[in-house]
Amino acid sequence: VIWMTQSPSLLSASTGDRVTISCRMSQGISSYLAWYQQKPGKAPELLIYAASTLQSGVPSRFSGSGSGTDFTLTISCLQSEDFATYYCQQYYSFPPSFGGGTKVEIK
């Protein structure tokens, strides 16, 4: 089982800020990592897969980086619609698993 540590669990930011969210693995997973955005009462939506590939239709202010054990989701210029909870997911090893989530709230 791969343990995932997502940080911070809560991030207070303002519109226009650059924010970064970290996801750390207990063992290397190459680039088999995805990021999701979830708004209240809605299903998660895929933002990034293969650690850094932007899903079609996702704004370019979102970017992902990292490989091995350390990964980062960056939002370059936070917009009002970006206030949400973000999850990372590893799919390198069985069972696929998710990080604990990072809630991005208005400062």
Place this chain on the structure above:
Amino acid sequence: QLQLQESGPGLVKPSETLSLTCTVSGGSISSSSYYWGWIRQPPGKGLEWIGSIYYSGSTYYNPSLKSRVTISVDTSKNQFSLKLSSVTAADTAVYYCARHCGGYSQFDPWGQGTLVTVSS
């Protein structure tokens, strides 16, 4: 565009079996490229993968739930289903269905989710 929709009872009694169906529209569940999975999220908590199925009927389950989970597929109806037996209050969650590529991969798209409450 592919859409998934969960359906089933919103209330299940403890010790009984939770049963949900996911209906796929805008595409075929028999596509050779994709697997179909179930993920759940207890209120206010994170996401947990339950299991997945291929159109041929091949399944794999999260070891933490394997003894209680059965996932099946009905290609004629473009649906797949989840059964979770011997439920307790800890199984109260929003249950999502989703598509993924290959054995393990990212999940996309997702259904809107359905809340199942376990209570007498």
